[in-house]
Amino acid sequence: MNFSYSNPTQIQFGQGQIASIAQLIPKDKKVLLVYGGGSIKQNGIYNQVITALQGHAVVEFAGVKPNPIVEQLDDAVQLARKERVDFILAVGGGSVIDAVKYIAGAFYYQGEGWDILKKRVPVERALPLGAILTLPATGSESNPASVIGKASTNEKLSFISPAVLPKFAVLDPDVIKSLPERQVANGVVDAFVHVCEQYLTYPTQALVQEGYAEALLKTLLQLGKTIDQQDDAWRANLMWAANQALNGLIGTGVPQDWATHMIGHELTALYGVDHARSLAIIQPALLRNQLENKRAKLMQLGKNVFNLTETDTLAEDTIQAMEAFYLSLKVETRLTSYGQDKDTAIEAVIANLKSHGMARLGEKQAIGINHCREILAQAID
Numbered sequence: 001m002n003f004s005y006s007n008p009t010q011i012q013f014g015q016g017q018i019a020s021i022a023q024l025i026p027k028d029k030k031v032l033l034v035y036g037g038g039s040i041k042q043n044g045i046y047n048q049v050i051t052a053l054q055g056h057a058v059v060e061f062a063g064v065k066p067n068p069i070v071e072q073l074d075d076a077v078q079l080a081r082k083e084r085v086d087f088i089l090a091v092g093g094g095s096v097i098d099a100v101k102y103i104a105g106a107f108y109y110q111g112e113g114w115d116i117l118k119k120r121v122p123v124e125r126a127l128p129l130g131a132i133l134t135l136p137a138t139g140s141e142s143n144p145a146s147v148i149g150k151a152s153t154n155e156k157l158s159f160i161s162p163a164v165l166p167k168f169a170v171l172d173p174d175v176i177k178s179l180p181e182r183q184v185a186n187g188v189v190d191a192f193v194h195v196c197e198q199y200l201t202y203p204t205q206a207l208v209q210e211g212y213a214e215a216l217l218k219t220l221l222q223l224g225k226t227i228d229q230q231d232d233a234w235r236a237n238l239m240w241a242a243n244q245a246l247n248g249l250i251g252t253g254v255p256q257d258w259a260t261h262m263i264g265h266e267l268t269a270l271y272g273v274d275h276a277r278s279l280a281i282i283q284p285a286l287l288r289n290q291l292e293n294k295r296a297k298l299m300q301l302g303k304n305v306f307n308l309t310e311t312d313t314l315a316e317d318t319i320q321a322m323e324a325f326y327l328s329l330k331v332e333t334r335l336t337s338y339g340q341d342k343d344t345a346i347e348a349v350i351a352n353l354k355s356h357g358m359a360r361l362g363e364k365q366a367i368g369i370n371h372c373r374e375i376l377a378q379a380i381d
């Protein structure tokens with residue numbers, strides 16, 4: 001397929017790279033520094049950032065929640081306008097970086113910021129932003145996507161705009177040292193599923209994209225197997241793999257799926273499931289449901305990534321191996337806690353999917369509402 005590809009985010013990779021933001025943000029910029037619930041104050045990252053920004057005027061917005069919500073972020077938009085900031089620095093995981101993309105875009109939008117998500121008002125202009133990544137998982141640090149929720153309606157939607165691509169992303173693998181085990185596992189799983197969403201479709205003859213996707217999947221599998229032996233190399237490999245998994249490159253010129261993500265977002269919006277965990281719950285059920293559409297690619301994945309032998313059940317065995325991989329990371333593959341009966345839970349997800357225009361999902365638009373129902377019936381305990 002034809003494509004146009006540009007990813008101008010400057011990557012500053014390696015230990016000690018946080019200091020480089022002193023040069024990367026022009027001295028005359030007034031910076032809005034945005035971060036989450038305070039982990040950066042405990043692990044020393046905040047101090048490194050403040051030291052690097054000594055020559056800059058800085059305003060802070062703290063407390064961005066995981067799975068950020070528009071109700072909170074609109075306060076940050078007001079603050080950015082009041083303080084007339086002209087650069088935003090995100091210090092955090094996907095939630096903080098996505099939040100900053102929203103703030104940067106909503107800054108110039110006269111209407112309600114939520115329109116960017118709900119009415120898909122295109123973001124043509126945004127404040128410049130940079131990211132210091134503290135959790136390798138989403139790839140948000142060098143991609144144009146942002147996922148934002150609305151608590152009052154239990155929604156979680158996304159927007160994409162080149163205007164919110166970070167100018168730079170600092171990837172210092174040492175940030176992983178303070179991550180709870182649960183978040184490291186989330187990172188491995190989210191990155192793994194990102195590659196799958198761009199690879200597990202149908203055979204494409206795109207040797208570069210398929211080969212690179214397989215290299216990333218093998219890397220993530222290897223990192224998952226050695227998650228208890230984290231050293232500098234392990235951390236550097238996860239940082240880079242998670243970034244490459246969703247910086248746009250492997251998805252160029254090939255079909256993409258994203259159905260697991262779309263259904264997963266509804267589980268997060270309704271039941272507060274961690275993003276990566278929502279994917280591990282949906283993906284195996286979805287692949288079994290779509291087995292015939294995805295058989296060829298599942299077999300390729302089984303052979304080239306999981307080293308499985310070619311039998312009549314190779315595609316099924318591959319799904320089994322993926323599920324076992326997630327479980328080995330203590331990431332569950334069934335939704336067990338949702339506070340109501342199973343049918344009500346399924347219908348709540350279905351109603352959300354319908355209202356978000358998700359009536360046909362997948363690379364061939366083969367996943368309709370009834371398929372989603374079947375998938376949820378398998379995925380929910």
Ligand code: NZQ
Nearest residue numbers: 036037038039066067093094095134140145147178179275
């Ligand atoms: O709030 P803080 O104190 O920062 O704590 C966070 C949070 O509690 C903590 N944490 C982050 N770095 C840490 C750390 N704790 C100790 N040490 C560190 N170095 O981890 C918790 C989770 O952080 P969060 O940012 O929510 O995690 P993640 O990076 O997994 O981001 C998830 C969000 O990204 C969206 C998801 O939907 C979800 O909202 N996604 C964004 C994408 C994109 N923009 O391209 C693609 C993804 O598919 C995903 O949808």
Ligand code: ZN
Nearest residue numbers: 138190194275
């Ligand atoms: Zn994801």
